[in-house]
Amino acid sequence: MPLAETHEIHKRRFGRNFGTALCLVGFCAVVFGLTIAKVREGSLLEAHDHQPRASALPISEELSQ
């Protein structure tokens, strides 16, 4: 029997593997989309630029200045 011969079982296995792969890709896409949606929902993000600024100081200190 030639090694390359395709049996119906190979098609079924391919279908199963392809389906699983699609599910995994879909799951990654959902997690990515969800992350973007969650980040957009949150408050403004400010990176630390090593310079003192009003929004980075505790409220009491800000008021005393």
Place this chain on the structure above:
Amino acid sequence: MSDYTAQTATETRTAESEAGFGDYLALLKPRVMSLVVFTALVGLLVAPGGVSPMIGFTAILFIALGAGASGALNMWYDADIDAVMKRTAKRPVPAGKVPAGEALTLGLWLSAISVIMLGLATNWVAASLLAFTIFFYAVVYTMWLKRATPQNIVIGGAAGAFPPVIGWAAVTGDVSIASVLMFGLIFMWTPPHFWALALFMKSDYHKADVPMLTVTHGRAETRKQILIYTVLLVPVALGLAFTAVAGPVYLAAAVVLNAIFLKGAWDIWRRDEEAAEADGYLVEKKVFKFSLLYLFLHFGALLVDAIWRLI
């Protein structure tokens, strides 16, 4: 039998019984999932506040996946009775395509994934409700009450009634009178819907030792129970009209639909088996078909009212 013959026989058996992707999908009961998706979507869309489309989509996806997980757990546990009944004998586990252990593993993993993902996407109230629904369907209904009492359909209906409550909680983070009434609508609708089907689909539940009302208490009692549950359903359906989620469209739809459903249940109760057999269960079949429309139109009307409010 030579080694070669034995090996070939084993390979043939394995090849015939090896599952395809569709068999694993079938474990998730896709038809039940469609009802879950629709009612959860309505619960999510009519809830005050609203969520971003991506979060809403994720919530519905994982509510549906949770429902699928409980379906897989149900097929794992019920494989013995599914094999006996004609209607369910071709399901992946009794047909020998998916080993029972794999159905259990799939069900448990999907349960965990759906609950955790719903919690991360929305809130932990919605996630807890989903976890409870899976537990209720898989353990309370499937493992315990399904084989113990003829009221199994009534109790099992609770699991099918939770999706709009979960959809609502995904947005608001709580349970309100409106979401409880949406639950009540599906819960009270399930018995007359299913028993109308049971009257004309003479299923082989008795072979599997599952107590069904038509077998344990007789068909006349089933007809009476259909009327009782329909009468109890009416105030729940109309009560929902007086909450903030409903409007004139729902009220008009509820009045008309409940009048027709009540008339159908009355007609079923008034008939006896002889009359039903004479016309091939015409009334029962009509009521069953109408019951599908009844639920779809109630939730559809809620959606129309929600869109109406936005305009």
